[in-house]
Amino acid sequence: MTARADVLAANLDVVRRRIAAACAEAGRPEDDVSLVVVTKFFPASDVRLLADLGVTDVGENRHQEAEDKAAECADLGLRWHFIGGLQSNKAAAVAAYADVVESVDRAKLVAPLSRGAHSRGHPRSPEVDVLLQVSLDPPGAGNRSGADPADLADLARRVEEAGMLRLRGLMAVAPLGEDPDVAFARLADVRESFVRDHPEATTLSAGMSGDLEAAVRRGATHVRVGSAVLGERPTFQ
Numbered sequence: 615m616t617a618r619a620d621v622l623a624a625n626l627d628v629v630r631r632r633i634a635a636a637c638a639e640a641g642r643p644e645d646d647v648s649l650v651v652v653t654k655f656f657p658a659s660d661v662r663l664l665a666d667l668g669v670t671d672v673g674e675n676r677h678q679e680a681e682d683k684a685a686e687c688a689d690l691g692l693r694w695h696f697i698g699g700l701q702s703n704k705a706a707a708v709a710a711y712a713d714v715v716e717s718v719d720r721a722k723l724v725a726p727l728s729r730g731a732h733s734r735g736h737p738r739s740p741e742v743d744v745l746l747q748v749s750l751d752p753p754g755a756g757n758r759s760g761a762d763p764a765d766l767a768d769l770a771r772r773v774e775e776a777g778m779l780r781l782r783g784l785m786a787v788a789p790l791g792e793d794p795d796v797a798f799a800r801l802a803d804v805r806e807s808f809v810r811d812h813p814e815a816t817t818l819s820a821g822m823s824g825d826l827e828a829a830v831r832r833g834a835t836h837v838r839v840g841s842a843v844l845g846e847r848p849t850f851q
């Protein structure tokens with residue numbers, strides 16, 4: 615193995631053990647929680663090494679970078695998760711390569727996502743899985759990303775009515791400056807009532823390098839882990 619492959623293998627091992635330990639502590643089976651490795655800012659060569667190490671799901675947050683990497687790595691059969699802020703004029707293009715769009719937070723995105731999904735002609739997975747990103751910020755906070763919990767029902771209905779999109783669940787990021795366990799406890803409540811109305815939409819994407827244990831404790835089915843696997847990203851982002 616190359617030196618880089620050794621580093622990624624060792625980091626992955628640590629992250630997988632953390633997930634397993636968090637599952638054990640929460641009394642959940644280990645295979646309840648899937649790992650999405652967030653490869654933003656890192657090259658396609660790293661994605662290739664990760665695929666060799668058994669990674670099946672990768673996450674990206676910027677359209678151009680994601681599109682290029684997905685094309686470069688098309689032979690690997692990975693599932694591509696789009697996890698970043700989504701502009702409505704890019705949404706159709708994102709739905710052409712992303713298998714899961716995790717950051718749907720407003721109605722305006724639904725029609726272009728559906729249009730992009732129709733055009734993708736993806737033999738392996740024709741439909742695009744959709745998660746609604748829910749904001750855990752206090753109401754009225756500036757710069758929120760994610761839908762207000764009160765708007766989820768309407769957004770879910772629009773996704774369900776659109777063609778080629780499959781509503782799979784919710785995604786959230788813990789707000790800075792708050793104990794993630796407290797934020798994810800709020801998320802668990804939101805999710806409980808959401809799943810009552812949408813029994814198929816059981817995915818909960820929550821937890822990153824710094825707070826995956828709290829997310830698993832509060833019911834996450836997918837954790838999105840970047841720096842703990844790939845190392846620190848450049849700080850200019």
Ligand SMILES: *Cc1c(COP(=O)(O)O)cnc(C)c1O
Pocket residue numbers: 652654675697698787821822823824838839840841842
């Ligand atoms: C970058 C990013 C992650 C990964 O963050 P790390 O702290 O590097 O694990 C997870 N979720 C979203 C939405 C991100 O943008």
